[in-house]
Amino acid sequence: MAELDFQAPFFILQTMEMYFILSAMVCFFIFGNLAIHLHYKKKHKNFLQSLKGKQYILFKKLDMEMESVAKLAYRYQFNKADIVILDQEIFILLFTKPFGMAQPILHISNSDEVFQHVPKKIPFDSKFRVNGKLRIKGSLGQGLVATQYKIFIDFNTVDFDLNLII
Numbered sequence: 001m002a003e004l005d006f007q008a009p010f011f012i013l014q015t016m017e018m019y020f021i022l023s024a025m026v027c028f029f030i031f032g033n034l035a036i037h038l039h040y041k042k043k044h045k046n047f048l049q050s051l052k053g054k055q056y057i058l059f060k061k062l063d064m065e066m067e068s069v070a071k072l073a074y075r076y077q078f079n080k081a082d083i084v085i086l087d088q089e090i091f092i093l094l095f096t097k098p099f100g101m102a103q104p105i106l107h108i109s110n111s112d113e114v115f116q117h118v119p120k121k122i123p124f125d126s127k128f129r130v131n132g133k134l135r136i137k138g139s140l141g142q143g144l145v146a147t148q149y150k151i152f153i154d155f156n157t158v159d160f161d162l163n164l165i166i
Helices: 007-050
Strands: 057-070 074-086 089-095 102-108 120-122 126-130 133-140 147-154
Touching: 007 074, 007 089, 007 102, 057 089
Parallel strands: 102 120
Antiparallel strands: 057 074, 057 147, 074 089, 089 102, 126 133, 133 147
């Protein structure tokens, strides 16, 4: 009587389980990022709707560079951003490159005014005009989490006088 070999079907079952787990992880990653994108896109839309009736200027898809340096970390980002200027308040509606996924809204200001749908307010130390770019420099936190940042927003592609917000 011949013996049956049960290793081949077991190996196939293990391979199928691995493909299933890998597929589930990829789907979780894709749909998780899509959910985050849709959430922040809705926040951007709600923020812009909350500004109705106010005098603001909106610039679409400007190039933006952000560099942050801390004691324990360094980060450099090159993104596209929609920029909203409301009096002396600057709002940056971030989009990642290369996929254009919506990110949180950054509020660059030293005022005490709070706006709906804006999760992050960042104080600044200085604003300069450098070769048609707005350079914003500042710091956050204290101690080990102290961070120095620089933001460059390229206004060379639009007709706007940067001296109005400096």
